[in-house]
Amino acid sequence: MARAATPGEDEGLDVAIxxxxxxxxxxxxxxxxxxxxxxxxxxxxxxxxxxVKDPRASAIISAASRMLDRLGVWDAIVPQAQPITSMVVTDSRLRDAVRPVFLTFEGEVAPGEPFAHMVPNGVMVENLLKRAEALGVELLAPDAVADFHVDGTGVDVRMESGAKRRAKLLVAADGVRSRLRSLAGIQTVRWDYDQAGIVTTVAHERPHHGRAEEHFLPSGPFAILPLTGNRSSLVWSESRTEAEKLVAGDDFTFELELERRFGRHLGRLELAGPRHAYPLGLTLARSFVRPRVALAGDAAHGIHPISGQGLNLGFKDVAALAQVLIEARRLGQDIGALDVLERYERWRRFDTFRMGVVTDVLNRLFSNDIDAVRAVRDVGLGLVDRLPGLKRFFIRQAAGLTGETPKLLAGHPI
Structure with a gap:
């Protein structure tokens, strides 16, 4: 088990996260x-x-599940993971009686390997935490970094508890509103979509058969993502004002609005979890690194959930940063030195910027009710649906299996 440090103790660390x-x-x-x-x-x-009590669920792409398998946690996660075996995309207005399907995805990236799974966040965090403790990772909780000071050989970290630790590298993985990013003086490019993502879990009468659905509605995408059993996770984009009303209102009103968007193809619906609304925007750090400091996950990039890639971008950061640090250490290099950390930044920055632009364009393209725009996007979706080669490329791209893939994401040891 991980050992808690005594307040005020100053033990040397290689990496503080x-x-x-x-x-x-x-x-x-x-x-x-x-x-x-x-x-x-x-x-x-x-x-x-x-x-370990995060009630949300996330889509884990094939490359990320390969990494989790390599890290020794996937076998414990998979009993509660739901494979996504197919996906349909529709484009309609809320009042439309029929939602025509413009795009479908089916198939596997390899025999017996679906392109993604839905995994409860709490299950994932719990098993990662158990694995970290088994390996001897030190857990300092509840505590937080109050401040830090960088010098030529390390970083002095002061905790809110009063404990002080010195490390060779400090990694900021503290979310899209990262305090550590601000303390490091790293600026961001950010804009607000005036949307909120409503997240909840729904039980339904009939089985989903592993099918995910994304309905593009004028207020934003409405995603139905399969969970184990007759349950689905929802990511429902609405204007911020409307989302706040729906979350704050009574269950009856919420379920009526939910049914209007979900439909009745899976039978009677029932809320099976709490509902929350999260503000949506685009946040990109201008730099991923400073001397002795690196950003990872949402601290480096926060994107719209329209593509379901936010968590997976974070896992790509993990795989790239871990590989850069381990390879540098094996060469006898200083893992906190700027030239080492810049290798990580070069590896991840373009992919992150590209995904941010893609999700921004998709959200603007599909979150509107302009007839001319609707006609163009529906023709585009229909063309993609009729080109099997292009669909296969998109599936592999979504599964994280294209480009310069870090070793862990390919299922290989560093």
């Missing part, structure tokens, strides 16, 4: 598994029992 979500924990596991001699600590403001 601010943020104990799936990105921070996954990075800690990847580093310790590749090099057990590394001293790694994860700092999180939440107590351990709260860290």
């Amino acid at each position: 601010g943020g104990g979500g799936y990105v921070g924990l996954c990075l800690a596991v990847a580093l310790k598994q590749a090099d057990p001699s590394l001293k790694v600590a994860v700092v999180d403001l939440r107590p351990r029992e709260v860290m």
Whole structure:
């Protein structure tokens, strides 16, 4: 089990990670598994029992599940993971009686390997936490980084508890409103969509057969993502004002509005979890690194959920950063030096920028009710649906299996 540090104790670390979500924990596991001699600590403001209670679920692409398998946690996760075996895309108005399907995706990226799974976030974090503890990662929770000071050989980290630690590298994995990013003086490019994403879980009478659905409605995309059993996870984009009303209102009104968007093809619906609304926007860090500091996950990039790639971008960061750090250490290089960290930035920056632009364009293209725009986008979706080669490329792209793939995402050890 991980040992808690005594307040005020100053033990030397190789890597301190601010943020104990799936990105921070996954990075800690990847580093310790590749090099057990590394001293790694994860700092999180939440107590351990709260860290594992995230009620949301996320789409885990094939490449990410390969990495989780390599890190020794996928076997424990998979009993509660729902394979996504197909996906349909529609484009309609809310009042339309029929929602024509313009695009379908089916198939596997390899025999027996679907292009994605739906995984409860709490299950994922719990198993990553158990693996981190088994490997000897130090968990400092509940606590948070209050401040840090960088010098030529390391970074002095001061915790809110009063503990002080020195590390060679500090990784900010503390979310889209990252405090560590601000303390590092890293600016962001950000704009607000005036939308909120409503997230909840729904039970339904009939089975979904692993099919995901994305309905493009004028207020934004409405995604139905299959979970184990007769349940689905919803990611429902609305104007911020409307979303706040729906979340704050009574269950009866919410379920009526839900049924208007979900439809009745899976039978009677029933809320099976809490509902929350999260503001949607685009946030891109102008730099991913500073001397002794690196950003990962939402601290580096926050994108619209229209493509379901936000979490998976974070896993790509983990795989790339872990590989860069381990390879540098094996060469006897300083893992916190700027020239080492810039290798990670060069690897991840373009992919992140491209995904940010793609999701921004898609959201603007599909979150409107302009007839001319609707006609163009529907023709485009129809053309893609009729080109099997292009569909296969998009599936592999969505599964994270194209481009310069880090070793962990290909299922290989670092």
